[in-house]
Each structure stands twice: as structure tokens, then as C-alpha cells.
Amino acid sequence: MPVINRIAEFHADMTAWRRRLHAHPETAFEERRTADFVAAKLGEFGVEVDRGLAVTGVVGTIEGGNGPAIGLRADMDALFVSEANDFAHASAVGGKMHACGHDGHAVMLLGAARYLAETRRFKGTVRFIFQPAEENEGGGRVMVEDGLFDKFPVDGVYGMHNWPGLPVGRFALRAGAMKAACDIFEITVTGRGVHAAMPHLGADPIPAACEMVSAFQTIVSRAANPVDSAVLTVTRFRAGETTNVIPDVAVLGGTTRSFLEATRDMIEARMRLIADHVAAAHGVAAEVQYERRYPSLVNHRKEAETAAAAAAAVVGADNVDADAPPNMGAEDFAYMLERVPGCYVLIGAGESSPPLHASTFDFNDEILAIGASYWARLVETVLGVPAKLEML
Numbered sequence: 508m509p510v511i512n513r514i515a516e517f518h519a520d521m522t523a524w525r526r527r528l529h530a531h532p533e534t535a536f537e538e539r540r541t542a543d544f545v546a547a548k549l550g551e552f553g554v555e556v557d558r559g560l561a562v563t564g565v566v567g568t569i570e571g572g573n574g575p576a577i578g579l580r581a582d583m584d585a586l587f588v589s590e591a592n593d594f595a596h597a598s599a600v601g602g603k604m605h606a607c608g609h610d611g612h613a614v615m616l617l618g619a620a621r622y623l624a625e626t627r628r629f630k631g632t633v634r635f636i637f638q639p640a641e642e643n644e645g646g647g648r649v650m651v652e653d654g655l656f657d658k659f660p661v662d663g664v665y666g667m668h669n670w671p672g673l674p675v676g677r678f679a680l681r682a683g684a685m686k687a688a689c690d691i692f693e694i695t696v697t698g699r700g701v702h703a704a705m706p707h708l709g710a711d712p713i714p715a716a717c718e719m720v721s722a723f724q725t726i727v728s729r730a731a732n733p734v735d736s737a738v739l740t741v742t743r744f745r746a747g748e749t750t751n752v753i754p755d756v757a758v759l760g761g762t763t764r765s766f767l768e769a770t771r772d773m774i775e776a777r778m779r780l781i782a783d784h785v786a787a788a789h790g791v792a793a794e795v796q797y798e799r800r801y802p803s804l805v806n807h808r809k810e811a812e813t814a815a816a817a818a819a820a821v822v823g824a825d826n827v828d829a830d831a832p833p834n835m836g837a838e839d840f841a842y843m844l845e846r847v848p849g850c851y852v853l854i855g856a857g858e859s860s861p862p863l864h865a866s867t868f869d870f871n872d873e874i875l876a877i878g879a880s881y882w883a884r885l886v887e888t889v890l891g892v893p894a895k896l897e898m899l
């Protein structure tokens with residue numbers, strides 16, 4: 508693999524770091540041990556370290572003279588998943604594991620920091636942003652709200668995620684919307700419980716809730732523009748305790764995904780309308796809680812071109828898909844891209860990698876040097892290497 512030779516030399520170190528983080532997963536805003544490790548490594552490399560943004564966030568800075576500033580972001584958090592692997596570096600913490608590869612993301616950025624601190628073939632400032640709580644809790648948003656870009660201004664910000672199914676040695680990205688906006692909902696349908704054999708004496712919330720689930724399916728299929736993409740998935744339906752009692756309450760929950768803000772507004776409005784009117788028709792009440800979560804992740808055109816060029820400098824232009832299809836997953840790097848232009852890329856984790864969030868997942872260590880080389884080349888591309896690019 509045509510990675511930067513100097514980075515290939517510390518592939519063994521990166522593998523050891525990655526496995527160490529994998530064995531000690533920490534979830535949202537509790538990444539203390541992980542942040543200690545990251546901060547200690549940055550310190551060893553001679554990188555200036557600031558801590559405490561978004562509780563456990565770490566920002567490393569290398570000042571390399573007058574020039575633009577670039578932010579490179581990695582996430583650090585694990586998931587509430589019980590690891591099914593039994594190799595030596597499997598999670599030592601019950602019920603938690605690095606099932607999304609954020610252990611690898613943090614280490615690829617550390618590898619780049621080590622190389623960049625050593626070689627300094629750029630003019631400008633590099634910020635290494637290690638954020639907590641990417642999963643569900645929006646650590647990226649909290650970092651921005653805590654003043655990330657006020658305290659550590661950058662002209663561009665970049666993110667990367669490993670991607671199972673995409674071959675090792677390949678990158679994928681696109682200019683424009685790449686990940687969907689993500690919202691969650693919970694609908695409480697309240698009727699009047701009664702004996703199951705005498706439904707006429709109560710108000711059954713279950714048929715009403717079922718009709719809501721069916722009617723919601725028409726929002727994407729009938730009310731959204733067919734060339735726009737959206738998803739509405741009911742993931743939870745809870746009601747009742749036994750076979751001979753109609754319950755008082757049925758509760759539905761799920762998620763919606765969309766790219767356009769107008770579509771997002773439409774989905775929420777229609778869900779409320781359907782819930783209210785179906786409830787009224789059944790003589791029950793519906794309470795809709797609809798919570799806006801992550802915005803759509805939108806890559807900026809110029810920065811997407813820059814990211815593609817940096818990836819091509821590592822793996823060759825033939826291995827960079829700069830017009831990859833978007834997907835309906837969500838990613839809180841979107842909050843950073845709302846503030847600063849930038850680009851998020853996917854790095855191939857291989858066709859044999861288990862899927863993200865699977866209990867059998869393990870970050871593919873084979874790609875550590877590729878990812879670190881991408882970060883390094885990105886900095887050298889944006890902040891201008893004086894001489895021609897050489898494989899050090």
C-alpha cells in the first residue's frame with residue numbers, strides 16, 4: 508500500500524495503541540481514560556494540548572508559521588454493545604465496545620500528529636480535534652457550542668470514518684449532502700383500558716396506534732418528492748401486559764431521516780397531523796414528541812476536491828470515488844460543517860469487515876497507516892509543502 512513510509516514505520520505502534528483503546532471502551536462524555544491517552548501521546552509528540560471542551564474533548568495544535576489553519580477531527584467514543592469477539596484486545600468493559608471503529612479513528616489522527624510534529628512540512632496551523640460522544644449524544648455539537656472554533660479558529664475542517672464493504676485502499680466522498688439529517692420521535696397513544704372481551708366499554712389505543720404506523724408509511728411514499736430521499740422507520744411499538752386486558756396506553760417510537768430541511772419540516776408536520784386525526788377518529792389521545800437531532804452532513808465543494816486530491820496522493824486517483832452515493836446514516840460532524848467549510852470522507856475498511864455497530868466488529872488495523880497518511884497529505888496539500896511531495 509503506497510502509504511507515507513515514515514508513517515508505515517510506526518504502524519506497529521499504532522496497532523498497539525488501537526488495541527489498547529479497543530480493550531477499554533468509554534461511552535459519551537465519559538471518555539476520560541481515552542482522552543488521557545490521546546493527550547499524553549500528543550504531548551510526547553511535542554503537540555500543544557488543550558482539554559475540557561465538551562467535557563472530555565482534546566484539541567492538539569501545531570503552529571507551523573504564518574498560513575491558514577486546518578482542523579482534523581476524530582471521534583473517541585464507544586457504543587453500548589456487548590462485544591462477541593474473544594481475541595486478546597476484546598472489550599474489558601461489560602456492555603460497551605468500540606463497535607464503530609472510533610478507536611481506529613483516534614489512532615489514525617494520532618499517527619498523523621506524530622508524523623506532522625516530526626516533519627513539519629507545512630506552513631500554517633494544524634488543529635487535531637478529538638471529540639467525545641459522536642454516537643447519539645452530539646459531542647460535535649457540544650464542542651462547537653463550547654467555542655471550539657472561537658478558541659481554535661480554522662479555515663477548513665475535515666472528518667473521516669472507516670467504512671466496511673469499501674475495499675481497503677479506497678476512499679469515498681461526495682460534494683454536497685452525504686449523510687442524512689436524523690430525528691427521533693415517540694408517540695404516546697392514550698385510550699381507556701378495559702376487559703378484552705368488552706372493548707365497547709373502553710377505548711383501545713392499539714388499533715389507533717397500528718393505523719398511525721400504516722399511515723406514516725404514506726408520508727415518504729406519497730408526500731415527499733420521489734427524487735428526494737427520506738426514511739421514516741417505526742422501531743418500537745409497546746402496549747399491553749397480557750392477553751385478556753386492553754391496555755390504557757400504546758407507545759410508538761422511531762427515527763426519520765431526510766436531506767432537505769423542507770422535507771424534514773414536512774415529515775414532522777405530517778406525523779403530527781396523522782397522529783392527531785387518527786387518534787380523534789378512534790376516540791383516543793395522541794401525544795407526539797418529535798426531537799430534531801443531527802442535521803444533514805453537507806460537504807463543501809472546494810474542500811471535497813481538496814480531500815479527494817489528498818486521498819489520491821496516498822492511494823491513487825483510481826481508488827478515490829469522489830462522487831459516492833449519499834447514505835441515510837447520520838453523523839455529528841455535520842455540526843462542524845455548518846460552521847466551517849470542510850469535507851468528510853469514508854476510508855475503506857475492507858469487504859470482509861463486519862458491519863459497523865455489530866458485536867463482532869473490530870477496526871481493521873491494516874488501514875491505520877492509510878488513514879494517517881491521508882491526514883498528513885491533506886495537511887501538506889492545504890498548507891502547501893514547499894518542495895514537491897515525496898514519500899519520506
Ligand code: NI
Nearest residue numbers: 607608641668
Ligand atoms: Ni461511527
